[in-house]
Amino acid sequence: MPTLNIVGAGHVARVLGRLFHAHAAFTVQQVLARSPASAGCGVDFIAAGSAADYTGLRPADCYMLAVTDDQIGPACEALAAAVPLAGAVVFHCSGALASDQLLAARAAGAHVASVHPIRSFADPEAVAAAFAGTFCGIEGDAAALALLMPALEAIGARPVVIDAAAKTVYHAAAVFASNYLVTVLDAALRAYQAAGIPEPVARELARPLAQESLSNVFRLGAAPALSGPIARGDLATVARQQAAVAAWDAATGALYEALVPPTQALAARKQGG
Structure with a gap:
């Protein structure tokens, strides 16, 4: 299975991380968050991986940035400075921003995308239990979509390709x-x-x-x-x-x-x- 590092430990990160692990879509390797405690809580919910920070980050096949919109750019820059990204896939989960926000990753040779699950994540346990059938707006580089589409389908998502220029x-x-x-x-x-x-x-x-x-x-x-x-x-x-x-x-x-x-x-x- 391709390896996955997750940046962020909020509701979206936890749910997708748990589902990717449970359905063998990715091997969840490491979880980064604002604090070690938050990263640890994310690992506990996902039931896989280990808490980490940028200094101890290991290379992965795929990186998910499940952070707030204003942190996508800074998180991507920190990621590009921490590990080699050439050939890897980097995607964020924003509904409002397109994959062109991942400039640092693309400049480092990564394939970039965005994946937006169209539902509320207010109750992570409930969402994880009933995620099948959830639509996900997805756009990005062809190589990134080639990895992400089957992974999303494995967790029961219904990916819908959208025009990046019309993301807003x-x-x-x-x-x-x-x-x-x-x-x-x-x-x-x-x-x-x-x-x-x-x-x-x-x-x-x-x-x-x-x-x-x-x-x-x-x-x-x-x-x-x-x-x-x-x-x-x-x-x-x-x-x-x-x-x-x-x-x-x-x-x-x-x-x-x-x-x-x-x-x-x-x-x-x-x-x-």
């Missing part, structure tokens, strides 16, 4: 699908409350609408799932709603207004499809 847009997709969805639903709940409906009841009113819409999007696609006044071409109703919402709450009115043009474009796709 890729990460924003998760914000649209999760964070901004919550913001829009909050606007709906507050609007119900503005009409005199108690908040718990507002949630029950919004629930079937939101759940059916989500179900339709994932079953049919976004354009076929669109309904409502814009989909019907009832722009008079849209104008009245926009004015009423703006009069009630200016910020929510601006949100409503901003959503009209992309929803009209979506309606055009629906009609054209």
Whole structure:
């Protein structure tokens, strides 16, 4: 098995390290972290390898940088200064940054990549137990992907190759699908409350609408799932709603207004499809 050194001992490092070891995708060799205690905890969770620092680092076939985004560059530079990297694979786990952040490793002759597991790691034990089927956005050098793709498939991941130049847009997709969805639903709940409906009841009113819409999007696609006044071409109703919402709450009115043009474009796709 190829050897793996892990830089970082947080939740992502621990889960992937344990899975790579348990499924014989890599031989976990060493774990580095901010402190020896943290590295030791990582080794204990992974159940393989030994704690180390850069001065005692041994060469490996592959290096995983599971550190915060602002530490990817410095960690990569420290790695390149500590061990020969020519021919090795170095990858990071950021969802927002591409593999081009691993400049020092590439300059040292390494093949670089990024691997972003698309899920929450809040509970490492639970994630490690139910990781199979997890999508991973992956991009990088061909030689790096040739090593990482089978390793990810061995732990039950579903690798999806993405365009490195669009890595930030890729990460924003998760914000649209999760964070901004919550913001829009909050606007709906507050609007119900503005009409005199108690908040718990507002949630029950919004629930079937939101759940059916989500179900339709994932079953049919976004354009076929669109309904409502814009989909019907009832722009008079849209104008009245926009004015009423703006009069009630200016910020929510601006949100409503901003959503009209992309929803009209979506309606055009629906009609054209």
